[in-house]
Each structure stands twice: as structure tokens, then as C-alpha cells.
Amino acid sequence: MFFKSIRFSLTLWYLVTSAVILLLFSTFLYLTISSRLFAEIDKELLAIAEAVASPTLEPFRKSAPSVLDQVLEDFIGPKIAGKFVQISDAEGRVFSRSKNLQQFNLPLDKPTLMIAGMGKSTFQTRKMPPSYRVRTVVLPVMVDGRLEQIVQVGAPLTKVTETLDKILLVLAVSIPSSLLLLWCGGWFLAGRALKPVALITRSAQKISAENLSHRLEVVNPNDEIGRLAETFNHTLGRLENAFDRTRRFSTDVSHELRTPLTILRGEVEVGLRWCGNPDEFKKILKSNLEEINRMSDIIAHLLELSRAEEGELTLDLKRVDLQALLQDLVRQTGLPAEERHIAIAMTGSGPLHVSGDPLRLKQIFLNLLDNALKFTPTGGEIRLLLEHEREWAKISVIDSGPGIPEDDLPYIFDRFYRVDKARNRKDGGSGLGLSLVKSLSEAHGGRVELQCSPAGGCAFTVYLPTIP
Ligand SMILES: Nc1ncnc2c1ncn2[C@@H]1O[C@H](COP(=O)(O)OP(=O)(O)OP(=O)(O)O)[C@@H](O)[C@H]1O
Ligand SMILES: [Mg+2]
Numbered sequence: 375m376f377f378k379s380i381r382f383s384l385t386l387w388y389l390v391t392s393a394v395i396l397l398l399f400s401t402f403l404y405l406t407i408s409s410r411l412f413a414e415i416d417k418e419l420l421a422i423a424e425a426v427a428s429p430t431l432e433p434f435r436k437s438a439p440s441v442l443d444q445v446l447e448d449f450i451g452p453k454i455a456g457k458f459v460q461i462s463d464a465e466g467r468v469f470s471r472s473k474n475l476q477q478f479n480l481p482l483d484k485p486t487l488m489i490a491g492m493g494k495s496t497f498q499t500r501k502m503p504p505s506y507r508v509r510t511v512v513l514p515v516m517v518d519g520r521l522e523q524i525v526q527v528g529a530p531l532t533k534v535t536e537t538l539d540k541i542l543l544v545l546a547v548s549i550p551s552s553l554l555l556l557w558c559g560g561w562f563l564a565g566r567a568l569k570p571v572a573l574i575t576r577s578a579q580k581i582s583a584e585n586l587s588h589r590l591e592v593v594n595p596n597d598e599i600g601r602l603a604e605t606f607n608h609t610l611g612r613l614e615n616a617f618d619r620t621r622r623f624s625t626d627v628s629h630e631l632r633t634p635l636t637i638l639r640g641e642v643e644v645g646l647r648w649c650g651n652p653d654e655f656k657k658i659l660k661s662n663l664e665e666i667n668r669m670s671d672i673i674a675h676l677l678e679l680s681r682a683e684e685g686e687l688t689l690d691l692k693r694v695d696l697q698a699l700l701q702d703l704v705r706q707t708g709l710p711a712e713e714r715h716i717a718i719a720m721t722g723s724g725p726l727h728v729s730g731d732p733l734r735l736k737q738i739f740l741n742l743l744d745n746a747l748k749f750t751p752t753g754g755e756i757r758l759l760l761e762h763e764r765e766w767a768k769i770s771v772i773d774s775g776p777g778i779p780e781d782d783l784p785y786i787f788d789r790f791y792r793v794d795k796a797r798n799r800k801d802g803g804s805g806l807g808l809s810l811v812k813s814l815s816e817a818h819g820g821r822v823e824l825q826c827s828p829a830g831g832c833a834f835t836v837y838l839p840t841i842p
Contacts, residue, residue, distance in 0.1 A: 380571075381564045388560040393553055400545045407541060411534045415509050416497050422457060423495070423513040423527040425450050435461050435523065439473040446472070458508070458528040464491075464521040478503060480510055480526045490514040491521050499531065507531040570599045578606075586614035619788055626790035630672055630804055634665040641665075668804075675806040679789065682813035689731040689817060693841065696767055697722045697760055699735060704758060707743050716750055720758040726767050728838045730818050735838075738814050739769065741807040742834050746773035748803070749832075762840065766820075770835045777830040786824065787812045811836070 376382060425431070426446070434445040446454045460471040460480040466487050468479055481500045489496050495513045502508045510528035514521050570593050581588045589610060590603040645658040681687045704720050711718045728735075746756045754774040761768040778786060778793055785791045790805040811834075815822045820838040 381561070381568055384564040384567075385557060385560040388564075389553060389557050392556045392560075393549075396549050396552060400549060404538070404541060404545065408534075408538055411537065412509070415529055415531075415534065416511065418453065419457070419497075419509065419511040419527045419529060420495070420513070422450060422454060422459070423511050423525050426459060426461070426527065427513055427515045427523075427525045435525075436470055439471060439475075442470055443473050456529065458510075458526075460526040460528075462524045462526070464523070466524065480508070480528050482512065482524065482526065486512050487524070490524050493519075493521070500528075502528075502530075507535065509534075570594075570597075570603075574599070574603055574606075581610065586610060586617055623789055626805070627676070630790060631669060634669050638662055638665050672804050672806065675804065675810060676789075679806065679809055679813055682810070682817050685817075687734075687813075687817050689734060691729050691731060693727055694730050694732050694735060696726045696728055696735075696769065696838070697724065699732065700739060700758060700760060700769065703736060703739050703743060706740075707747060711747060711756065714747070714750075714752050716747065716752070717755040718758070719755070720760070722760045723762050726760060726762055727841050728767055728818070729841050730838065734814050735818070738811050738836060739771070741811050742771040742836070744803075745807060745834075746771055746775065746832070749773065749775040751775065763837075765840055766837045767840045768835060768837055770833050772831065772833040774831050777826045777828070777832050778824070780826075780828075783824065783826065787822070 426435070431445065431449060434442060437445065442459065446459060456474075458472055458475050458480055460468055460475060460482075462468045462482060466482050471479070481498075481502075486496055486498070490512055491514070493514055493516050495511060498510050498512065500508050500510060507530070508528045509531050510526055513525045513527070515523040515525060573593065574590050577588070577590045589607045592600050592603045592607070594600045595604055641658050641661055645655060649655050649658065678687070700720060700722070704718055707718060743756070743758075750756060750773045756774075757770075757772040759768075759770040759772065761770075782791075782793045786793075787808050789809045791808075792803075792805040812822050815836050815838070818838055820836060823835045823837070825833045825835070
């Protein structure tokens, strides 16, 4: 658990990155210092070797060690202190060397001799007895393009090695201790950065299906975690809404079906107990049939809605001329509208074709017209507009009724939703019409919109994709 935590991985990554950077930097530092030190020694050795090989010292090059030392000290100065000088002939046979070399020779191997034979000088780091390292330069003395003598000048590397060893020691101590400090710092920083996550985890644990109103605490809405919490809160809001709707839906279904069932039972009981003649029975049975029809309507609507929402509704798609279809519907609604002195007018745009199921399309507009008729008071008017807007056919049903209060607008397409819940059941429907309009429009690749003015009147607009 600990090793799988984000805090641990963040700190680990931080540490690995820092370690790589530190190591690269230390290696670079070490190599630069070491090459500078070697360059300095090489420069000094070459200067001395060139002085020894100069024609001025030619007569002294074959002198005995003590004489050679003296001549070199006089000629070169204090720089010669601690340096080994050895002079050999073209075959590598040593014939003169400084006193400090004692019985030892500066190493001179065949490949170096060959390079010297070509007139080139070489720098080498060699081991000398007993066990210290020596840096040497091998400088050929050429006469008429021929190797005459070989001058070797060496210096012990003790100081350089000591300096480099000290640097190594400092790095070996400081890198692990810096990494330890970096680990502690990284652990602390990761902990601080992840603190809001722990907070979110705690508040998320309090949320359950029954308690969807709970929201996550947003510490800083502008950082990544704050934005995550806000997004989660929005999702929770939508979930809460969906849960509420489902809950309301189940209550509404039971309520809608219970009322006609209660009526049915009451009437049947009354009939069984009190009815004496067939006419009274007939009256009761007629009323029973009304309730049964009402219930089957609700159930049929619900079934259709579920099918449409699950995309299982089979549409018998045809090329439909909307203008003709709407004119037909206006004719159908003409009579009931006339009875209530409501004027229906249609403005068309000429033939406009969509691909749709004519029966379902009729269902959409009949529901809208039915609502408009139902909610428009006597003497009002209903307008039906058919327009062509880019690739859409736009059908608006506009009435002069009371409109819909703003608070109810977000729910108006929900199943069983009615603005006036207490409305008398005779003129009140079941509240399924608009949800069916919405599902059917969407099944046709369209959508439905609603505009209500505060002064009253509603405009339901259905958009359907046109075909050429
Ligand atoms: N044109 C309108 N003017 C005013 N209110 C409306 C209009 N259309 C719909 N409404 C409101 O929206 C509610 C839902 O309408 P919907 O068509 O879904 O149900 P309904 O007409 O009550 O019942 P059903 O259509 O199932 O017979 C209505 O009860 C009504 O309150
Ligand atoms: Mg309706």
C-alpha cells in the first residue's frame, strides 16, 4: 500500500531525477577539474622538455647526473624541482638522467619510440616503483629529420591524485546526504500537494445514493484538484437530479395508476351492492371502460417512451412532406378549436421534405396541438409555423395561453410532469405528451425547444433534419 501510494512514487521520481542530475553534474565537474590539472602539468613538462632539448643545452645532455642537475637548475630555475629528467639515444638507451631518479629509469616502450621516431611527442601516465604514478612527456630531438635523442621529463602525480581524491570524497559524502535531504523535502512537498486529495477522499466517503446532496469541499477552485472536485460536484448534481427524477417517476406511475384503480373498485363495489337494473350496470361498465382505457393509454405511452429512449422504437421511415402533413392536422383540429372559438392559422414555407414515420410525426404535432388547445382559453389563437432554416425544418406551435412558469421549464419534458398537479382529471392529461414529443423528435434525429414569454403564450419548436 505504502509503496503503491502516489506520494511514494512522486517522491521516488523526484529523487531519481535529482540523483541523475547530481551524478551527471559531479561527473562533469570531476572530469573538468582532472583534465585542467593534467593540462597544467603537461604544459609545464613540455616547457621543461623543450628547454632540455634546446641546442643551448646540447653539450650538457651527456653529463653526469650531478652536473646535469646543476645545469638544469641554472638554466630552467625553480620549476625543475621535483621533476625527473632522462635522456636516451635513438634506440632508447639511457645515457643521462637527473639524480632524483636514483637507480630507476623512466619507462620508454617500443610504440613510444616509434612515435618519437616520427618526430612526435607523447604524454603518458605510468607507474613507477615503489608505487606512485608519474606523468611524463617524451620529446624527440631531431637533427636533419632524423631522431637523434629522446628527452623525457616526468613529474609525480601525488598532488593531482590527492586533489582528485579529495574531490571524490567530498562528492561521495555530499551526494548521498543531498539525496537524503531531497527525499525528505520531496516527501514533505508531495504530502502537501496531495493533502486536498485526502480531504476529497474523506468527503467522498460520506456520499451514497441516499445522500447525493453532499458535495466535495473545494479548497482552491483554480488548481487541478480543485477543478477535479468541481467537476465531480457537477456530476453529483446531475446524478442527484437523475435519482430525483427516477424517484418522482415511480411515485407518479403508482399514483397515476392507483387513482383509476380506486375509481374502478369503488364503482364495481357500488354496482355489485346496489345496482338493480341493467341500465345502471351499463352506466357503471361504461365508466369502468373509460378508466381502463385511461390506464391502457398510460401504459401504452410509457412503453413507447421506454422504447424510444432505449432506441428500440421501430420507425417506418418514408419521405414525408411536412406542409401536407401539418395541413392535414390543422384540418383535424379545426372542429374542436371552433367549438371553443379558438382560431388556428398555419403559415407554410411550401413543400418541405423530411425522412420520418408519418404516424409518429403526426403523434408529435398532435400532442403539441392538443396541449395548445387544452391550455388556450376560449377566444384565443394558435399559430402553426413551418420554416426552412439551413438543413433543418423548423415547426413551431405558438399559442396565446397562460404560458409555463419559469420554475417548471427544466422539468416540462419529464414524464408525468404537470404544472398544475391538482388539475381536474377530466381536462388534465397524464403528463406524458411532451416527453413523448421529445423522444420521438430525437428518434427522428431532431430536437424540441420551448420558449415562453412572461406575458403568457408558449412556443414549442420542433427541429427535424430535411432531405432534398
Ligand atoms: N401550450 C401549453 N401552455 C401551457 N402549459 C402547457 C402547454 N403545453 C404543456 N403545458 C404544461 O406542461 C405539462 C405537460 O404537458 P404534457 O403534454 O406532457 O402533459 P399533459 O398534456 O398534461 O398530458 P397528456 O399530454 O399526457 O395528455 C402540462 O400538464 C401543462 O401544465
Ligand atoms: Mg399533452
